[in-house]
Amino acid sequence: MVPEYNPSKIEKTAQEKWLKEGRFKSKPDNRQKYYCLSMFPYPSGKLHMGHVRNYTIGDVISRYKRMNNFNVFQPMGWDAFGLPAENAAIANKVSPKDWTNQNIEHMKKQLISLGLGYDWSKELRTCEPQYYKWEQLIFKKFYEKGLVYKKKSIVNWDPVDETVLANEQVIDGKGWRSGAKVELKEIDQWFIKITDYADELLSSLDEVDWPENVKTMQKNWIGKSHGAEIKYQIADTSKYLTVFSTRPDTIYGVSFIAISPNHEIALDLAEKDSQVKNFLNKCNETSSAEAYMTKAEKLGIDTGMKAIHPITKKNIPVWIGNFVLLDYGTGVVMGVPGHDQRDFEFASKYNLDITQVISLGSDDALPITNKGTLVNSDIYNDLSSDDASLKIISQLKSDELGEGLVQFRLRDWGVSRQRYWGCPIPVIYENGEAKLVEEKDLPVTLPDLPEKSAPIPLSQNKDFYNVSEEIKRETDTFDTFMDSSWYYARFTAADNESEIFDENTKYWLPVDLYIGGIEHAILHLLYSRFFHKALRDMGMVDGNEPFKKLLTQGMVLKDGAKMSKSKGNTVDPQSYIDKYGADTVRLYMMFTAPPEQSLEWSESSVEGASRFIKKVWNLVIDKKYISIDMPNKFSKEEMDLRRKTHSTLKKVTSDFESRFSFNTAIASIMELLNAIPEDFKKSDAADSKKFCLNESITIILKTLNPIAPHISEFLWDHFHQESSLDSIESSWPEVQENLLEVSEFELVIQINGKVRGKVLADIDFDQDKIEEIAKKVENVSSNLEGKDIKKSIYIKGKIINFVV
């Protein structure tokens, strides 16, 4: 009687064994190191499909590397501060801390039940003082290095709840809980000068092995542009409006100046003019999210002020425009409706002049946003855009009305949050003057909440902020991106309580492979890269970049949309683990789509993965390995199987090694399994057949081990029970190249690019011989009859094409 496949039993046994023997604990040794990191999760309650996919990819690669004799470090931790814990606290009257820790305990069990090989001795939680103590220290060092400052900045303000809202909490311009119209409000906040590193963040992208699309997104985000700062004098005053423009060549086409509603001048004007005031109020009824602002209808109001064009000296109107961002450039733009889409729409709406100053030579329908040749530009006519820009900048410079300038789109990083569940910013105010908390007084610990209390912001917690009559604490907490910007480095010394980093940090960094969702392609990765560079400059880590190679996995979709609670289209992985076992879920995840692509969840495909696992089980479970000497001769059938076995191994190895293409690797293992003839599996099969079968079983189990580690290790041990072979993960098998050579191939015969026939041909035949046998093929000869062959193209070992 063949024992039935019982995944829950063999998986649990294997997982307990791995934990007990500490199989995934890593320490430096003389092998080549491989630090494989998957983005740590926010502990939202239970694992979702995106986590399962992400962590399976990381584990498959880690196990593969381990079989290839790498010293692998694969840690896991928790991005434990954040908004959802506060929401849960309000909804369920549990403290954010308890809620978070309970979630972590549950999710950790789930990770273990998926068979993920983490070094749990380095686990970390960002909400614990032993983690954020070091974050506060880093902030202090940033401050001492001049990378930290305070300035006013705009937030979403809910006037009913009297709280700051995240962009996510603003729905259609209204607060999600109160439903009140959200207002923009300026408050004092801490900023980190990431822009000091803008140039290096851009240039050192060349040093990393990252997907081109991610590099492009980062480049565009940083947005280095060459342009000019141009000063427009305000008529009848001695004041100037300074604009930044990337297109000084279009300066003769300026027909208005637009300033941000939050610009000083606009605010001053509102004091005197009620119409302007009303307009500004209207502009402030919006979300601060860029996507929201720029999609909103373009609105403007004429201030009545005039600005003097720096070259033509004509008066041009000054408007306030809701599309002008205060934080980008100078908060003032010059409107060139002929050559900018947005300005064109604005000018059309408010009947402002539209002048063409750039020509492409033909089809001059405005707006023309490309560069071209100047027209209507006085002495600059007929120059190219680039030449004209240089000359115009030099004229402005000699008139002291402007200069050439490099501008970045990247803005400094606002790290203040007015929330409870975050890392306290380690600052005290002594008689109003900000000072960083002394190192010996760190950490500044987040106070616990009273039993069953809703989150109380630190600004309402007198015991916390009131140190003495003169000394008050900062009550903002850090953006949670701070927490996740350096955890990759802390993992290497996570159990070291006396130092932030140690000699292990030097050994393990940089991360050799970082795996995570494509949605983090810009912000998280940019902040981490900045942190690494700043830490490097303080002598705390080595190297310029934290993540050598990056693998961005696609989203897990259901019905074409990202799985999310808010959309109500989530699928709980746990039920599938319970029903089919972790190996099946892992196999399904790897088989259904290549890692970079989005994965559309399909209920029924899981069945297929399960079926394959059972087939492997049924193949091996009733057999025991018997040592057989290699036979002198093999039959054709035996040779075919050996060739298939080794070509599969070659395919799987290259799929793992060069392109992380697990779906095709699995497909070829399935092919191999299907290719084993029935009579090879019989207990009374000839020794030569058993030899070939041994070889196939070995390759199937070994190549499957990174993907489905429980069943393959179980079957391996079971198969070798009576022999004394090494453990399954001791090595990755080697391809026997000599078995792959073939003397014959199937020649495809085309006429004018259409397939007309196929015939077996010798690989060594020359083109004449190939043509000769190709013309003899029935369907080919009939199709060639009465036609002139103009040309024939032969691609060796593949195809011949007759052009008639």
Add this chain to the structure above:
RNA sequence: GGGGAUGUGGUGGAACUGGUAGACACGCUUGGCUUAGAACCAAGUGCCGCAAGGCGUGGGGGUUCGACUCCCUCCAUCCCUACCA
């Protein structure tokens, strides 16, 4: 609005370097096994057509002996857009 992707059978996907489009799987159809079902096994399955044959990789155009692959253009969907993580 800006930036980045994706688009191939009924479905997920394969075709890696311009060389047989649809590997591998799901689903479906037929048959076997079974009292019946599940499971399992075997065969078939891009579309139109009785067939010969023709058509076919989001739409349109181009380069090439040959295009899913390269170029131009249009369309649709998804992700990010600085306070979700």
